[in-house]
Structure formats: C-alpha cells, structure tokens
Amino acid sequence: MSRLVLATRNPGKIAELRRILADAGLPVTLVGLDDFPEIGEIAETGLTFAENALIKAHAVARGSGLPAIADDSGLCVDALNGMPGVFSARWSGRHGDDAANLDLLLAQIGDVPEGRRGGHFACAAALALPSGQERVVEGALEGVIIDAPRGSGGFGYDPIFVPKGETRTTAELSPAEKDAISHRGRAFRALAPVVGELVTTA
Amino acid sequence: MSRLVLATRNPGKIAELRRILADAGLPVTLVGLDDFPEIGEIAETGLTFAENALIKAHAVARGSGLPAIADDSGLCVDALNGMPGVFSARWSGRHGDDAANLDLLLAQIGDVPEGRRGGHFACAAALALPSGQERVVEGALEGVIIDAPRGSGGFGYDPIFVPKGETRTTAELSPAEKDAISHRGRAFRALAPVVGELVTTA
Numbered sequence: 001m002s003r004l005v006l007a008t009r010n011p012g013k014i015a016e017l018r019r020i021l022a023d024a025g026l027p028v029t030l031v032g033l034d035d036f037p038e039i040g041e042i043a044e045t046g047l048t049f050a051e052n053a054l055i056k057a058h059a060v061a062r063g064s065g066l067p068a069i070a071d072d073s074g075l076c077v078d079a080l081n082g083m084p085g086v087f088s089a090r091w092s093g094r095h096g097d098d099a100a101n102l103d104l105l106l107a108q109i110g111d112v113p114e115g116r117r118g119g120h121f122a123c124a125a126a127l128a129l130p131s132g133q134e135r136v137v138e139g140a141l142e143g144v145i146i147d148a149p150r151g152s153g154g155f156g157y158d159p160i161f162v163p164k165g166e167t168r169t170t171a172e173l174s175p176a177e178k179d180a181i182s183h184r185g186r187a188f189r190a191l192a193p194v195v196g197e198l199v200t201t202a
Numbered sequence: 203m204s205r206l207v208l209a210t211r212n213p214g215k216i217a218e219l220r221r222i223l224a225d226a227g228l229p230v231t232l233v234g235l236d237d238f239p240e241i242g243e244i245a246e247t248g249l250t251f252a253e254n255a256l257i258k259a260h261a262v263a264r265g266s267g268l269p270a271i272a273d274d275s276g277l278c279v280d281a282l283n284g285m286p287g288v289f290s291a292r293w294s295g296r297h298g299d300d301a302a303n304l305d306l307l308l309a310q311i312g313d314v315p316e317g318r319r320g321g322h323f324a325c326a327a328a329l330a331l332p333s334g335q336e337r338v339v340e341g342a343l344e345g346v347i348i349d350a351p352r353g354s355g356g357f358g359y360d361p362i363f364v365p366k367g368e369t370r371t372t373a374e375l376s377p378a379e380k381d382a383i384s385h386r387g388r389a390f391r392a393l394a395p396v397v398g399e400l401v402t403t404a
Contacts, residue, residue, distance in 0.1 A: 045314075
C-alpha cells in the first residue's frame with residue numbers, strides 16, 4: 001500500500017483527506033508531518049494559492065522521500081481584487097491573529113454596499129512526487145461577506161462568510177456540513193483521481 | 203472665459219491644475235470647492251479610481267451648475283492584486299491615518315521578496331458637465347515598494363515608493379520633481395485636451 005504525506009500537523013485535516021481518499025477507493029496510507037520531525041517550517045513565499053501549495057508539497061516530498069500533498073487557502077474578496085487571498089492568515093500583519101485579521105477586513109470594506117460584497121474561499125491542493133513531478137487543483141466556495149461576525153465554529157473568516165444559497169455563516173455550519181461544501185473539501189476531492197493516477201500506479 | 207470647478211479644497215491641487223491648463227493654452231478659470239460651500243461631503247463608494255472620480259465630478263457639476271473635474275488616486279501593489287487601490291486612504295480601517303496605513307502595508311508585504319515588490323501610483327481624472335456628459339482618463343507612476351520609509355515630503359505612501367529609474371522615494375523628491383512625473387500630473391495633463399474639446403467650445 002503506497003504511503004503518502006499530507007503537509008500538515010493538523011489531525012482534523014489528515015482525517016478529512018483520509019475519508020476522501022477512502023471514498024475514492026484509493027489504496028493509500030496517509031500520514032502527517034508529525035511522522036517527519038526533521039522537516040521544519042516551510043516559508044510560504046508564493047503570491048498564489050497554487051504557488052504556495054506547490055512550494056510546500058515539493059519541500060515535503062523532498063524531505064520525506066514520499067509523494068506529498070499540501071494545500072493553501074484563503075478568502076478572496078471581490079471588492080479587494082481577490083485579497084486577502086494568500087495573505088489571509090497575516091492580513092493585519094500579525095500572523096494567525098484571526099480576530100485582528102477579521103476586524104481589519106470588516107473595517108476596510110465597511111463602506112462597500114451590500115450588492116458588491118461577494119467573495120469566495122479558495123483552496124489549492126498540490127501533489128508532488130520525490131521525482132519532481134507535480135499537479136495542482138483548486139476548489140472554491142462562493143458567497144458574500146457580511147458586516148458583523150456570527151457563529152463560533154470554524155476559524156479565520158468563517159464568522160463573516162455566508163455561502164451562496166445559505167443563510168448561515170460557515171461558522172454556524174456543523175463540521176460535516178462545512179466539509180461537504182468547503183473549498184478544501186472540493187480541492188481534495190478533485191485531487192483524489194490525480195493521486196490514483198500518479199501514486200497508486202507508481 | 204469658461205469657469206470650471208475642481209472637486210477639492212486643497213489649494214495645492216488647484217494651483218497644479220491651473221498651471222497644467224495654462225500650459226495647454228486653455229482659456230478657463232479654475233475654482234475650487236471653497237467657492238461652493240453648499241456642496242457637502244461626497245461619499246466615495248466606487249471600487250475603481252475612475253468610478254470614484256466620476257461620482258465626485260458629477261456631484262460637483264450638478265451642485266455647481268458648472269463643468270467639474272475630480273480625481274481619485276492611490277497605490278496599487280502588484281503582490282496585493284493592485285490593492286490598497288481605492289482603499290489607499292482607509293487601508294488600516296482608519297480614514298486618513300497615513301502612518302497606520304503605511305505600517306499595515308509594510309507588515310502585509312514583509313515576506314514578499316525584493317524582485318516581486320512592484321507597484322504603481324494610479325490616478326483617474328474625470329470631467330463631468332452639468333448636461334451629464336462625462337470623460338475620464340488615467341495616469342500612472344510605476345515603481346517599487348521598499349521595506350522602510352524614507353523622506354519627509356509628500357504624503358500617504360510616498361515614503362515607501364521609489365519610482366522606476368529613481369533611487370529616491372517620492373517623499374524625497376522636490377514638489378516640482380514629483381509634479382513632473384506624478385500619476386496625478388499625468389492624468390491632469392491627459393485631461394487638458396478633453397477640457398479644450400468639451401468645455402472651451404461649449
């Protein structure tokens with residue numbers, strides 16, 4: 001059974017991708033970065049989700065000697081030309097400060113009228129082989145940015161994002177509901193056949 | 203001699219456009235918003251410079267009964283998909299807080315490597331007639347965003363912007379040097395023949 005690394009230390013992400021690969025009937029064993037303590041922090045210096053996902057996937061494939069999957073995602077606001085985008089986690093200048101990032105975004109688009117507050121969550125998922133071969137796919141979730149946070153689930157910008165066709169924010173959806181429609185779920189499901197093609201037959 | 207309003211209360215901007223119109227040999231008298239105290243604040247709700255310039259020019263043409271010129275400008279950073287753009291003056295969420303806006307921008311692009319820190323100052327200049335007729339032109343100044351402020355001239359993002367072919371920031375140029383190459387100077391000079399066509403023959 002082929003082994004495959006997901007470039008994360010987040011057990012929730014590993015479990016989600018395991019389910020998706022199993023649903024696709026792929027005979028692979030997915031492990032996380034905790035199995036490779038020698039692989040350190042990987043700088044995300046790219047300016048697109050695909051670029052960052054590929055940087056991470058190649059670094060982990062090189063470091064582990066195994067096929068590696070990595071993802072990068074963020075919120076793209078139409079009125080901000082698709083920003084915060086790859087800067088989503090450091091929009092306020094403070095990396096990982098979800099509250100500061102969300103507050104800044106709300107202040108910036110405070111004057112943008114209701115009909116022009118569209119946006120989408122985007123995710124790029126990349127597969128890289130130790131040989132250097134690579135593939136990248138994308139997933140998106142369209143919606144609107146509301147003007148005050150609602151809900152306590154999820155993370156990041158979830159409390160101010162209402163998916164198209166929903167009335168609840170992504171922070172008000174159950175984890176299973178969110179997985180079913182999320183940008184990351186969609187990108188991972190799009191990547192499954194690529195894993196089938198490049199990894200399980202390798 | 204045709205009268206024309208520039209949508210500003212800034213005497214420096216009025217003087218600059220007067221010089222440009224005179225250089226173009228146009229027989230017009232340019233006045234500012236101080237001559238029309240009945241025209242209040244105009245909300246800049248547009249998502250492009252051209253949209254905001256047109257909103258302001260039409261509001262002033264309606265309010266004054268005279269042809270009106272308005273401009274909108276900002277800094278467009280390539281790594282941020284052209285943002286802060288129309289949000290330049292309120293990027294930190296605090297309108298007109300130049301220091302906070304500049305500090306935030308530097309923090310956001312702190313990890314962007316030197317070769318990818320291009321950007322431009324952009325300006326849209328619009329002319330609107332009381333009849334509703336309108337024209338809009340744009341000017342730009344290409345350059346790079348440096349990683350620490352230099353110079354005490356100008357305003358806004360001038361201390362972190364080095365024009366292409368320069369070694370000094372726009373905050374280190376003399377006012378005359380800046381006028382000669384600035385995005386606003388270029389947009390106003392592009393608008394002069396339009397004023398000649400639509401106003402002085404009207």
